[in-house]
Amino acid sequence: MPMLGFICAAALLASLLVTPLVIRAATARNLFDIPSDARRVHTRPIPRLGGVAVFAAMVLALLLAMLAGALPSEVSGERSRFFEGILLGGGILFAVGLWDDLRGLPPLVKLLAQCVAASVVFTFGFQVDVISVGPTGELPLGWLSFPLTILWVVGVTNAFNLIDGLDGLATGIAIVALGTTLAVALALGNAEVAIVCVALLGALLGFLRYNFSPARIFLGDSGSLFIGFMLAVLSVHGSVKSATAVLAIVPLFALALPLLDTSLAIVRRWLRGVPLSGADARHIHHRLLAMGLTHRRAAVVLYVVATALAVLGVVLAFAPPAAVLVIALAGGGISLLLLLYGMRQLEYHEFAEAGMVLASGVRRVRRVIQDQIHARDIVQVIRQAETLRHLDAILEDNAPHFGFLGVEVCRETSSCRQRIAGLNGQTARAWKLDYPVTPRLFAEDDPYVLRIWCGLGDRNRPFGAERVARILAPAIESWLVSVGLVQQLSERGNRPLLEAHAGKLQENELEPALHWAARAGELSGGLRESRGMRLAQEAMTLHRARNRR
Template sequence: MLISSFLVAAAIGLVISYAVTPLVLWTAVRFRVLAQPGGRHIHRTPIPRLGGIAIYTGFLVAVLAGLPLAHAVRIAVEAQQVVLTVPYVPGVDRPIIGLLLGATLITAVGIIDDTWGVSPLQKLLGQVAAAVIPLQFGIGMDVLTNPMGGMIFLGPFGLVLTTVWFVALSNVMNLIDGIDGLATGIATIAGGTVLLASSADGDVPTAMLAAALIGSTLGFLPYNYNPARIFLGDTGSMLLGYLLAGLSVLGAYKSYTALALLVPLAALGVPVLDTALAITRRWRTRRPIFQADTEHLRHRLLRRGLSQRQTTVVLYLVTGILGVAALLASGIHRFSLVAVLGFLLAALAFGASRTGLLSAPRPASADGRHNSST
């Protein structure tokens, strides 16, 4: 019954986003919200942006329809005397409402940026404002289990950490969105990781949200995969990072476990590593952190002769491997968990280094251009 309810939520998100995307595409063309070719961009003709609106719509409808279903499933399961790890608490929908309101704001910020453009500072302020909204509805990292043993009481620092978490993942997904379908696919895989982890923990509402996210991204992916007919834009990339951050924080809020944060973080190993390398690279060369370049992992793979599709598939596979490894590691306790996840990320960095992906920057060829500004 749990699986069928997740499938229903995913199906709703998929159908809605798939149906809404052509309307968003038409609207973007009508109002000239287009990514123009030239410069670092690989596409030859103007491509509509604002694709995140379709994902937002699919996710919103799926959640509003799926949560009552999740509660009905919980009642049915408990009637069969099956004990769930995370019990239903009256008012649990309130944090989810906060997450939806924050997602609405981050989507609005993305629409404004895609349509008229905003400065990095203005975008950051919008991200912070969106991150603060869930805090007002009870979502926050107050207490976490320590993988080394015991509990970590965060106090007021938990509010700061929660805000940073939302903003960081929003920007991580924004930076990785540089090849057709890459950010959408990675978010789908990471969402699947969260779905499996939360359902195994008995956290039905969080799993339902993850299923809604998966369906919404899958409904959009046929339009976004190479050759893309529409781009996510900042509207979509920031929304995906925000929702993944929200799902992990919601899981931590409900179960007080660091695994709720570590599992999706490991699944997002590719964009996290890429962002860390970008920040380090720009700091070492004394360039602004938000200044775009063509030295991301995807650019280096393209310069090594891979096509856009091949590059996307390679990074999908790495993300999938990290997601599976994170799920397996979640059954390990204390120091072993941290060691395993640390080893995975170190192995990823070492592999990138050995294949020349971390070598000194060099001018990008035409094949190394991309469709993102970062």
């Protein structure tokens, strides 16, 4: 339409004329963006009031079109409320951003202002009631319409603000998004969106002349907040294909790059355990510069990526239903591969480490479950052991299943020389776990332990030696008490010696203690379980004392 060309040309000319005036005014008042930290990539002070030039150029172009009667009749009446709402909301964020550029504002105040601006456009009719999720599918939002509108506007506004870190980058990305939105709005007959799009597009094209590397002026918060808000509203309103339904894929792909960069930043900071609102020098454009690209080349690369994603979104939105699935799978697969390759090239090692942990975690969970099931099976076999040597043989046969170098039951002070010799010198690169099996009642006691030898290599590294020991140790203790103690203390030849050294143990106490030991702790003879266990432990201690004599 000639009218759209006139508005775009007017905005372009106004921007080319106003921007130098803003540069001189900002320089005269010393309103610069100072390169004070690592995340700022410029090396000299740059004026930061570019938003004033963009806002003024767009408004002048719209006023000129209105005075010249260039606005079509389709945008009068109910649709004119769109102009009122978007200009009022945009004006609020422009004013807040300008104040932040001049005096500074806390982040919370700017966030509240974004919520207010989003509520304004919602009140003026910017409401997404139904989302189109395919050629024929629609998803009604109901009461979710308002919170999702606020979330979208605030999210896109902040995402655009975050990507404004390289000469000309945010301006170029906005031009790509506006071009996509304009094409979709014209295809769907949304004339009011097309008018605002060409006005803002012309203003940004003129501003890019001074903002591209080496930049003479930056957008500042007055520009990034205002433009981000406009993109959030225009991209959605321009994709309305009926009275209420919105082609959700168009705004998502048109703004894919800033949304992706923000999402990656949030996840990166969460993985690092730093505040999500904190600033860093690891955005996509920072990583491209770290790879050796110049400011110009980094910006152009991101322009191309943003354009490719926007084109993919438009193709998916307007492709024939039969081709949507094929295009979506092909485009999604290529995008995923490029994303993974890009994160690797950009050295986002946070995601590589997270992926390795998640992958190993799945394998680890499955292995732990398998080990614990197998340990429960071994418990059943241990109960059938006849001697301590037999018990050690059972443990030794099953050690490889857990990835252990060896497992045995021995005294705590035992050097296990036979075991060390059997490991063929691997103990120099191994560690051991001594898990208590029997209690230490006196200082001179030498209790039994379950000794597990573990290698250091990935193949031999166990998945939870302590978990396995917690299952096996009670079964081994029960076997030692029920088999070992009873065999030793219940023999007829040992009873006189035991009674001779029993001291505090009486005949009526010895029998229940032995009975408790034989039945692994069950109540017997009217004694409480803890009493029976203590008596059994005393009997074992006395028996060891007799053997030492």
